[in-house]
Amino acid sequence: MPTTAAPHLGPTQKALQQALADVAKRFSAELSSDLPCVQTLADHAEKYRGKMLRPQLVLACGAVFDPSALAPEPRQDLSIAAAVVEMIHLATLVHDDVLDDADLRRNGPTIRALQGNEAAVMLGDYLISHAYRMCTRLDRPERESVSRRMAGVTNTVCEGELLQLEHRGDWALSERTYLEIVRRKTGALVGACCALPQWLANDPDPVLEQGLFAFGEKIGIAFQIADDVLDLAADPDRLGKPLGQDLATGKLTLPWVCFFEQASASEADQTRALLDRIATAAEREGAPAVLADPAFSRALDRLRESGALLTAENRARDVARRACEWAETSLPPGPGLDMILEMASRAAARRY
């Protein structure tokens, strides 16, 4: 993200990167353990950390109301909040890899591939309990408990994952259910990122809180749709993992939903049967073997030719655009607002 920011955002972007370094330091310090085996796992999990999109949103949304959010040493509560959301996000990634039988993430082996599902389950739990412990430092008697809000958010994330599991292998998934899954499993935590600066305020404005949460939810949804498109259309080397992982684990994503909306009944039936064969074979033979199969390439070709990938991308852009419209009319102008508008647009249009 830093290398390609719009030119007028240069100084803000630089300040954000400095502030993020403070968050990263706090994150590592928090995870240190006196048990060597735990420390090794925690160190490895830290490598999952990417651009820290979620901490960036906490700080940038903080900067909308308080420029000191982007000081080299940002306001301590914001920095803690940013570390908390990243740790919860990391925990969900570690557990997601168990759910998806994933062996690669960011071009490196996953925890479950290295140490087995058992260690991945426990490391995820360890990260969650650390995040909650850190979060209690944000609680103040004069306002609603931040811990309570964050526990509610992680609850929603779990519900989204469980709903997604229920629809595994459901090749007739509706757009409505897809969006419900994505809003819960991805949108809720990003919503919390954007609302957190208000949750930490001494005089929070409930309407603004809800608006910021909905703004973040939309960024999360746009990001997830873009992610789902990338799983079918990216350069696998740059993506850091093989294409088609969602199908291999029985997840129907928006590009396919859009494809079925415009396909003839017979084409839809044929494709659904093919997707079912792919997922069944992946369960039996493992994902990599199946995704190298020509039948999978043919399905991808059909998807591309139909224009459904573009339709899905446009859906992501629409969601992001609606988020930006709300922000432009509801938030005070300044570098903070410019930054989050840029981030919202970027979420919907990632390229690998």
Added chain:
Amino acid sequence: MPTTAAPHLGPTQKALQQALADVAKRFSAELSSDLPCVQTLADHAEKYRGKMLRPQLVLACGAVFDPSALAPEPRQDLSIAAAVVEMIHLATLVHDDVLDDADLRRNGPTIRALQGNEAAVMLGDYLISHAYRMCTRLDRPERESVSRRMAGVTNTVCEGELLQLEHRGDWALSERTYLEIVRRKTGALVGACCALPQWLANDPDPVLEQGLFAFGEKIGIAFQIADDVLDLAADPDRLGKPLGQDLATGKLTLPWVCFFEQASASEADQTRALLDRIATAAEREGAPAVLADPAFSRALDRLRESGALLTAENRARDVARRACEWAETSLPPGPGLDMILEMASRAAARRY
């Protein structure tokens, strides 16, 4: 537990069971979800609930200082605390079954056996986030955050599980490391149960807090040792799962540690090689097939003949006795104290 309580504890036991019903009601209400798929899983997980040993300890330790802890509608904060610890315990059971590839618990199929590891991982996360959310209701500005303490406890539990994972297949495990694992993975949460009534007090006594925590830790350790003995010596039908699960998942428990302490070098070597073969075969062929193997029966016979099962049982009793000695000299007499003394003794001497 209710059927065999010492006669003089009858009325206290009856009051405790009534108070537990309030906790169970709160527990179920908290877990209700608007998503049918989540509700189904939560309902199934509730079937894991056994005698609610941990909530019993919260209420009984509460009754040591405040008789209203055992009223038909117990003090609300104690009832919430009791539901919180039971929910955290349930989450660890659900995740444990993933760690152990377990298909049976309390004579019924586990979540992972019914719905796969994925649902079990997510359901565990869902239970944890619910527990944390409920726990925030106990936080008060005038005392240390109960949420913070509980997050620290779950952290310790995870560390214990990770330490145990690190020592999988370590057939030369020392008694010291065994006890360190057990203190963290089982002792910490039981310690919290006993300390919680003090954590909720307006004028907590730090020495008493620590004493109660250590008392609970010891009950947890005694309970875990007894559990590990049962895994090698119980009637499988009454236990609700096959014997030898710990070995099948590479866990060396105290009876074996005691066995190796008194065995000749050559006998120890032979037995370690056998245990290694059992665990390796269980990983390849699945636990049930292996545990039906005559080699496993022979190993169990050798263990029984050596007296190591009794030695381990005595260790559990020693730990429980030390817990009781502290309680008798440090806590005010009354039905609350009588109850927890009974529970501590019972933890070390379970029979199936």
